[in-house]
Amino acid sequence: MRITCVGGGPAGLYFAVLAKLADPGHQITVLERNPEGVTYGWGVVFWDDLLDDLFRYDPVSARRIWEAAYKWDEYEVRCTGKDVTHLPGYGYSLGRHRLLDILSERAAELGVDLRYQTESAGRPVLPPADLVVACDGAGSRLRDQAAEHFGAEVETGRNKYIWLGTPRVFRTFTFGFERTHAGWIWYHAYPFSRDASTFIVECTPETWTALQLDRLDAATGCARLQNIFAKHLAGQPLIDHRATSGGTGWMNFRRVTNRRWDHGVVALLGDAAHTTHFAIGSGTKLAMQDAMALSDALAAGEDLPVALERYEHRRRSALAPLQRAALASSTWFERMPSYADLPAKQFSYALSNRRGDYPLWRYVLHVTTQTAVTRAMLRGALATRRRHRARRRLSERGTYG
Template sequence: MRITCVGGGPAGLYFAVLAKLADPRHRITVLERDPAGVTYGWGVVFWDDLLDDLFRHDPVSAARIVDAACGWDEYEVRATGKPVTHLGGYGFSLGRHRLLEILGERARQLGVEVRYEAELADPAALPPADLVVACDGAGSRIRDFRARHFGTRIETGRNKYIWLGTPHVFRTFTFGFERTEAGWIWFHAYPFTDRASTFIAECPPETWTGLGLDRLDPADGCARLREIFSAHLDGRPLDHAGRGWRNFRRITAERWDHGNVVLMGDAAHTTHFAIGSGTKLAMQDAMALADAIAGGIADGTALSAALERYEHRRRVALAPLQRAARASSAWFERMPEYADLPARRFSYALSNRRGEYPAWRYLLHMSTQGTAGRTMLRWTLSARRWHRARRRPAGRLSAALS
């Protein structure tokens, strides 16, 4: 089968890896518009469920990803006028650049052709292929070229946000809320190497204009944010990498395939960054699509039937996460309503922003804010992570981060 992946992000590269592993006879080309080694964004986050899936599908690339990742074992919540509180939980983070290096190298080792600086000015001029995978992001040209077939819908969020990086290394995943003369502004930050962190600033539009951020260019805006969040950055700068403020766009499509074209990752669906699942969902899309195509070839069904199976499987899996993302983004849009809560209740409201927790979680949260309870919770979660890692292929390697 001739397969063309338009977009060399995690979804496109990982799908190419899995499709080639399933059948080395596939002729797979990945078209990436940026030069090799160039990518937007800073770090990505993921959790054990994605690692489990990665090790099931390709232990080689999974082991390399784990080996390059950072781990954290709790969440820290800071807010003006409140003592610092902590939330239980752990996760992993990895520089997006490093993730693409790992996946690109693995794809090329398997015989995938990866073409960089392959700008697709006209989607109608795609090279002949049996399957075209549109994994070119939220602004997908392939999807928009055939928008009436896919039934694309876009909803725009209320808050403003900007995706930044900083050489300040946060100890763990950190939420920081600052009250300013113009209102509340906050950040989501996490380390992704031992030298850098991702730093996403977010605020209501009233705060954004009140602070004059709407009138500042990206460099001056970063300088202003550095002043606002000076207590958290230890004097280190913020880097915008040429990207400015935006509103989150929730993209959905009525259908994900048309003829021999199928959507994957952000081209098919976007999920608010507040639940940190964009990369995870894109790579799980790649797994499902590769499985569906391999299964279709094995049982002799048509490509259209395989694509329908892929879409059905992923829509079912996505539904609860999309609900969680909606609830989470809505909480941040209402954040000022919670600002006057005492510190422990405020951090619990942040933790339970999806509204899914049973009553005992509140009691657990309150009891683990002291040193002894917090230490016990971290130890318990660390042991759980270690045992889960040991059950995977190459378990010793993955356990090393626990």
């Protein structure tokens, strides 16, 4: 089969890897508009569920991702005028650059033809293919050329956000809230390597304008944010790599949905098909799980329309709960100022219960696990679970390299 993937993000590269593993006879080309090694964004987070899937589908790239990933414990909530509180949990993070390096290296090893600095202007000018995978991101040009057929809708979130990085290595995943003269502004930060953290800043449009963030260039804007978050950054700078590697500046989140995901030989994959708000950190996972589902559907050997329908059906049902969680999460952040006067423990509980469906015992657990001793006990229990899952993954797949 001749397969063209338009877009060399996690969706396109991982699909190319899996399709080639499923059938080395496929001729697979990935067209990526950026030069090799250039991408937007900083680190992304993920959890054991994605690692389990990755090990099941391609233990070789899974192992590289796992070994490169930064492991963190707990969430910390820091809010002006309140005690620091903690939420239980653990996870992993990895620089987007590093993830794409691992996936492109694996794709090249398997014989995928990777073409960088090749911007597709759309369907009519693509080389002939039996399957065209539109994995060109949330602003997919391929999708937009047939937007009516796909029933594409893009809803724009109210808040403003910017995806920055910093050499300040946060201890763990941290939500930080600061009150300014112009209203509340906050960040979602997590370490993703031994020398850098992601630092996503978010605020309402009113605060954004009042702080004049709408009219500052990258350097002056970073300086203003550094000033606001000085206590959290321990003297380290914020970095906006807009000028050097495709940073996007301030944005409103775009919630993309499509009524259908295929059009003849074209299939939507990853953010081109659906986006989920970054506050639940799942878009990369979902993009890679799309790739798993599409490669499974093709490998089943049915006609392409049947395979594409099977793929879409499987993914839509898997996505639904996460999309609800993402919507509830983004809505919570849009209303954040109305929770700001809650006492520290109630505030961080409200943040963790953004979907509003936790049972009462979660609140009791939250309140009783704010002391150093109870937190250490909980961390110990979760570390055991993490080790157990890691051991299980390794023993289920004894033979990867």
